[in-house]
Amino acid sequence: MLFLATTLDGLQMGLCFAVLALGVYISCSILDFADLSVDGVFPLGGVCCTIMMLRLGLPALPAVLLCFPLGMLCGAVTGVLHVKFRISNLLSGIIVMTALLSVTLALTQFLTGTGYTTTIFSFRSADLTGLFNGALTSALTDRFGRGAKDYITIVILLVIVFIAKLLLDLFFKTRLGYLLRATGSNEKLVMTLGKNSGSYKIFGLALADGFVAVSGALYAQLYTQYDNTCGSGKVVLALASVIIGTAVFAHFRRMKDTTAVILGAILYSLCLNYLVLIDTNGIYLKLLNAVLFALILIFNEKISAFLSRIRRKKEQMQHG
Amino acid sequence: MVELKNIHKIFHGGTINEFCLFENFSLSVAKGEFVSVVGSNGSGKTTTLNIISGSLPINGGQVLLDGADITKMPEYRRYRRIGRVFQDPAVGTVPNMTILENLSMAENKGKPFNLRLAINRQKNERYCELVRRLGLGLEDKMQVPVGLLSGGQRQALSLLMSTMTPVDLLLLDEHTAALDPRTAEIIMELTDQIVREKKLTTIMVTHNLRYAVEYGTRLLMMDKGAVVLDQSGEEKKNLKTEDILQLFNQISIECGN
Ligand SMILES: Nc1ncnc2c1ncn2[C@@H]1O[C@H](COP(=O)(O)OP(=O)(O)OP(=O)(O)O)[C@@H](O)[C@H]1O
Ligand SMILES: [Mg+2]
Numbered sequence: 001m002l003f004l005a006t007t008l009d010g011l012q013m014g015l016c017f018a019v020l021a022l023g024v025y026i027s028c029s030i031l032d033f034a035d036l037s038v039d040g041v042f043p044l045g046g047v048c049c050t051i052m053m054l055r056l057g058l059p060a061l062p063a064v065l066l067c068f069p070l071g072m073l074c075g076a077v078t079g080v081l082h083v084k085f086r087i088s089n090l091l092s093g094i095i096v097m098t099a100l101l102s103v104t105l106a107l108t109q110f111l112t113g114t115g116y117t118t119t120i121f122s123f124r125s126a127d128l129t130g131l132f133n134g135a136l137t138s139a140l141t142d143r144f145g146r147g148a149k150d151y152i153t154i155v156i157l158l159v160i161v162f163i164a165k166l167l168l169d170l171f172f173k174t175r176l177g178y179l180l181r182a183t184g185s186n187e188k189l190v191m192t193l194g195k196n197s198g199s200y201k202i203f204g205l206a207l208a209d210g211f212v213a214v215s216g217a218l219y220a221q222l223y224t225q226y227d228n229t230c231g232s233g234k235v236v237l238a239l240a241s242v243i244i245g246t247a248v249f250a251h252f253r254r255m256k257d258t259t260a261v262i263l264g265a266i267l268y269s270l271c272l273n274y275l276v277l278i279d280t281n282g283i284y285l286k287l288l289n290a291v292l293f294a295l296i297l298i299f300n301e302k303i304s305a306f307l308s309r310i311r312r313k314k315e316q317m318q319h320g
Numbered sequence: 321m322v323e324l325k326n327i328h329k330i331f332h333g334g335t336i337n338e339f340c341l342f343e344n345f346s347l348s349v350a351k352g353e354f355v356s357v358v359g360s361n362g363s364g365k366t367t368t369l370n371i372i373s374g375s376l377p378i379n380g381g382q383v384l385l386d387g388a389d390i391t392k393m394p395e396y397r398r399y400r401r402i403g404r405v406f407q408d409p410a411v412g413t414v415p416n417m418t419i420l421e422n423l424s425m426a427e428n429k430g431k432p433f434n435l436r437l438a439i440n441r442q443k444n445e446r447y448c449e450l451v452r453r454l455g456l457g458l459e460d461k462m463q464v465p466v467g468l469l470s471g472g473q474r475q476a477l478s479l480l481m482s483t484m485t486p487v488d489l490l491l492l493d494e495h496t497a498a499l500d501p502r503t504a505e506i507i508m509e510l511t512d513q514i515v516r517e518k519k520l521t522t523i524m525v526t527h528n529l530r531y532a533v534e535y536g537t538r539l540l541m542m543d544k545g546a547v548v549l550d551q552s553g554e555e556k557k558n559l560k561t562e563d564i565l566q567l568f569n570q571i572s573i574e575c576g577n
Contacts, residue, residue, distance in 0.1 A: 174434070176435055189413065194399045196396045
């Protein structure tokens, strides 16, 4: 039972972080820009979504969607710092992340009174019912019992992630999408096309952080709580998802990068959740995380060597 | 068409490495001219092109395009009217995108890069035809990322891309240097054909003295940031490779090489 619950929780987390990983895939893989502002934008999405729902009375879905432009704004600031003021990419990310720590803290103040605020950092409210506790969910749980809720949540998340992936895939087939890909790998060529590569870099970073903020919003709704520290470690988590996804699933040649990144996020989150089963005190959790990350990558090397050996054998058989 | 007026260019200004390449350098290229530029390594050929395209800041002087002062215009705005093939094959294409994707971007130069789909079947066939003209067999590799092509193949593709849309000025920086002799010959023929067809004003840097003599309407030889030979018209037509080679060697000997 415990194992099943852990798996379901891992799947939910993984799907939620898949949106985050898609964002980091844009900044890190497409634009070749290590964007550290993620740690600040993720909680910003959470707190803004919470405020919009509890203070402004917006329904859940618009609240989540509106987090996208908010995230874009943060990404644009990172981009402007880097492009216009020539601050290195790591530092521009760190500057925005640091500033956002205060911004989210200040925004949390708006929430006191609407729910149960344990410290100034975190906030919990049953009223944060949203995407995952809507009328449909309650109708279905009434019909199938409380156990159905986890599965419904997963289906809702799946739909969201799938739509995000489709839109992103489509975007990268457009002229603008092409130019964004070109910006990441050859800025000089973008210049010779008569376009300012800097502007496109800013736009790409904005797009990436839009996804990150939405992921933060989903996360807050998933656990009906918001915590100011929920952003810490999200860059690493997202990078690990992207790298694991593109490394492990690169063996499937026809698979799109976006699919691989999503699967990477799910795989990594599942593994992280199983680690909690091993280390119930949570003291060695981070250490185990690191070991896991390394192990997956090492294991992956072995697999690819193995696969290419098989492929070569097959070709030899065909010739012989 | 293009005019450089009293250009000053100093590298590493204010350090012990300070090095003045151009001092009062002037050059004027008329509309429709096809200028081939030769000169020893480090004589300032690439730098001249960089100054025209705005890739390098200058310490003094003016750059004019069609009579308009573009000295302060940013690089990317200048490229709206300029096509360029770089000396380094890696610069002219996007390595992780396919030939097809690269060509579709090049063709969209000057138009908005919006949310319309970049590729469709009609375009594919047209691009295939274009690539076939290169005679490198690239038409079978349209879906291959350009990063997997050889330097010469990329350079040929880059030439195609830089002339896909109407430009006023074409800058070629040793665009045949990375090619094998036979392919170089083909690409040079193709270049000449494109330049005539589209009536492009062209500046072509080359180390191949024969190409410099055979092609183009004007020949420049540069040395240490100055033009030492400038011939056009009948004079240029009567020029022989041997004459140039002799002058070239003479200068090199003066340098003590
Ligand atoms: N970005 C730069 N920084 C410092 N010095 C430079 C720079 N670009 C060029 N130079 C110097 O300017 C001089 C001319 O260089 P340039 O690249 O124009 O030569 P070139 O004529 O194109 O030579 P090649 O035939 O080898 O391509 C060289 O001495 C070079 O060291
Ligand atoms: Mg050069």
